[in-house]
Amino acid sequence: MKGVEQRLATNRFVTDVEAHLEVDAGLDPALGRVLVAICPARVFVQEVSGRVTADAAACLECGACAVLVTQGYRWQYPRGGMGIAYREG
């Protein structure tokens, strides 16, 4: 049986030129820690200064970030045909 990482590696991503998520430069660092902690794809990185950057291309489209962080952050599904194509599950 394959492990989680092996199964996730079978997914395919179509990267859009328009990012489907956006982190405000002034995002509260406490909310930034929430983003880093809850994202299963490790999309977010928080610098020592507290600033958060994101790699939208790795998003699994689970929606957890959009539910938990509603200030200083925006997320929407990628445009049609873009984003992740699941191969298992």
Ligand code: SF4
């Ligand atoms: S939707 Fe899920 S995978 Fe994508 S950035 Fe948010 S928490 Fe991470």
